[in-house]
Amino acid sequence: MQDLGSWDYVIVGAGSAGCVLANRLSEDPGVRVLLLEAGKDDNYIWIHIPVGYLYCMGNPRTDWGFKTAPDPGLNGRSLMYPRGKVLGGCSSINGMIYMRGQARDYDGWRQLGLAGWGWDDVLPYFKKSEDHYAWADDLHAQGGGLRVEEQRLSWEILDAFREACAEVGIPKTRDFNDGDNFGSSYFQVNQRAGIRWNTAKGFLKPALKRPNLKVVTEAHAQRIVIENGHASGLELTIKGQPARASIEGELVLAAGAIGSPQLLELSGIGNPDVLRKAGVTPQVTVPEIGENLQDHLQIRTIFKVRNAMTLNQMAGTWFGKAKIGLRYMLTRSGPMSMAPSQLGVFARTDPSFETANVEYHVQPLSLDKFGDPLHDFPAITASVCNLRPESRGHCHITSPAATDHPTILPNYLATEGDRKVAADSIRLTRRIMEAEALKTHAPEEYLPGSELTSDGDLARAAGDIGTTIFHPVGTCRMGVDDASVVDGRLRLRAFEGIRVVDASVMPAITSGNTNAPTIMIAEKGADMIREDRRRRRAAA
Template sequence: MADWDYIIVGAGTAGCVLANRLSADGRTRVLLLEAGQRDNYHWVHIPVGYLYCMGNPRTDWMMRTAEEPGLNGRSLAYPRGKVLGGCSSINGMIYMRGQAADYDNWAQMGNRGWGWDDVLPYFRKSEDHHGGETDLHGEGGEWKVARQRLSWDILNAVQDAAAERGILPTDDFNAGTNEGSGFFEVNQKGGVRWNTSKAFLRPAMERPNLRVVTEAETEAVMMEGRRAVGVRYRHKGQVVEARAGREVLLAAGAINSPKLLELSGIGQADRLHDLGIAVAHDSPGVGENLQDHLQIRTVFRIENAVTLNQKANSLWGKAGMALDYALRRSGPLSMAPSQFGLFTKSDPSLETPDLEYHVQPLSTDKLGDPLHPFPAITMSVCNLRPDSVGDCHIATRDLAVQPDIRLNYLSAERDRMVAAISVEQVRHIMAAEALKPYAPQELLPGPAMTTREEILQGVGDIATTIFHPVGTCKMGGDPLAVVDDQLRVHGVAGLRVVDASVMPKIVSGNTASPVIMIAEKAADMIRAG
């Protein structure tokens, strides 16, 4: 007898959904393993607490990228959630699906059942939208979608400036096309972060057929021939083996799922041989196809407006923010990292937007630094569909060593062109009539950088990840595909991958809610056998 019917590795954005759905009948035995701790850290739940969760070993894997040539040789901190809820416990809380064309493209690549019309019901299934049930949105689901609880005059002025440049307001970024401007909807309830642990896992943890083990780091998938039969993990100084009668489900994320496959002997045969790992299955695509959104953080000093900079640099301002949150769950402590967004095109000939702006009423020299002592805003812009592709692979059999993460940002010529165009576009918006009362002055990348070559040099100094790695176990039928369109690992029975790593192409927006959709759809496919 196997110990469990299903073993899920990773209690993150996808794993919490899987644990809920697969244990719902009360009979199916499910083991959920999480390397991190429980999500009882107070900064997980206060929205502004992302500042104290990223870069904190209590909640973050503390990864770094390799030195990136396209970023002038810089290595970036690469936060990944190591806590119940995973990245949904430390992310920006923005509810975003991407574009209908993203999913239709997945289907056109040979992934049956992944077009927009196929996936929309799964987005709606989980959703509890503040606007109620419509053809596009769901009500009563586990995943709360709320309006933000504060506003800033300067952001309203940015919206007016964008409209002057042809980027018009929209009521809904999630209707299949996200073109336009508006305030982001967020995954919160009453001004408190709503992660997948609260949404999906906690209601299921009362079920006797579900066991959740935290601080359990999986070493490898156990194989018998070409079949996955369980996992081996470390817990409280002991090595434990657990067997799965039906399937092992990897939901460890775009960096750790390929790491586990490689440690288990599933990956590029030559690479595994060199590390002394017995090859269970030669899968050339494991760890390849790494994609991410690179954000260019342009900063503008302003006048005649209040931003978070003044509040955070004042004792009275801090006290006011704390009181506002304590009494009303509102104010700056309730805010997502980005409140306002724009979706537009780098080239008018494009069918759908390829640029996303995250606009923030605050500024720093770089992420993690103190806020500037003067009022300023940040206009972050990212290329939604980059051509640059990287990879991540283990360099040792030592479980404690992170993989080598190489994004190859701005290695594709088109991405370099779009980066330069996007900075020019930011400047065009900031020069609009609506913003003249605020006298914006460019600080980053700096007004002295005028040629595209100079702009790209400046971009290399300031651009950073927006935390959306995907694609390293992509689905499809081509030689580099790791899973099929049922998310089953090619060449291995009893093993699936269910997380952002299966995306064949990155979506045109934030990635958390698409991962929930993937897990919802996967749960139905898994139950169907």
């Protein structure tokens, strides 16, 4: 067994959170930091070309290749569940959208008793990581590791959709990230000059010159070694060969909402019934590990349009594809620089909601499902998701082998409230498409079908056409109650020496895309880890 030596911090997962943690923790030259990534380096061309997400999701070079269990809320369907397996993690394969969520999200966390997690508390950490192309003020900052820019194209049909939103009471907005994202705008993205900007570029690579930081790729964590109530080591494989790292300080799990609970359960930490069923001997009882899974289900409504250019026509021929490729080569703009979704809209499906409760990702294209060819008719897709779903799912191991994928059941549309929001979301989309601003484009509903009108019919249709928007969170819930997995300082409650610092700690999902909040959690988590180390040393 290869011995990797002893480290003050061992970080599992070099994704959106792990790269930030490696940078911030290794700023202290007096500590030794080991960062482990199960995937490979991010030197794969399709990571860096924005449209390359199409070739990264579902690709074993960059994606774990998870699938959900058949979900009753999706009428028995199973979904692809992409998670990044590469330096940069999901920030290397995601939609690049920079979205913080709403101030009420974090104020809600604080109201749960989580002191220090309100909007005013976390805003400085959003700013710390941000490198905004234009804004430096009370809400935004420049000079951080996470580049934020405008997209490098626009579409007439999306501009018309935005005008239609204004007609139905959804105003245009300049900034989705000021604490209240109600309104419509083109998404700002994590790109630099038309190239994806992941956390490996922004945070990890600037820190690689430090002698106290070591990064090992193709390093798959297998089991946490627990001795005398403390995490003393980590067993792993490196390119399939066994290895071990010793931990003098803390083990920091940053493997995400699927990977972090999986490793804890493989180590005998979790619900004893779940562990025994999977063939793992229980070591420490923590019943909520793997529970509380939350995700945003996007309902992909599609409308045929006229008198408008969409990507369906533009990329419908080899000549069109060649023009798109040439434009990107010459200007780093055009469809190859596109995020998966260009126009964003945050709205209320009912006036009783205090803030926007749904988010649209609007695209000038259409297809039957991810990976399929574009339709041969001009169309747009207005995907809409419930920002604050009531439904809760789970993620649990099924065997003691780290190479076996866990069972993932999001349990979408499991509550009456979620089904009502789904039905109302489709109705709101129809109102927008019927607005005067879109009349010249004669929208014709393709999915789910205008003949469906009742709550029940629309909820069932949502189950047929809904899909994940890749935002799993919550499986190692942070809280002040004894049942929570980690406390407000992200320490595992069960015993000493382990923290979880990734999207799995969110007690409730944020009202928007989850990459920027995950980076914020890592920034704040790194500060907590360093503060606690200083306190321990001062007390010694």
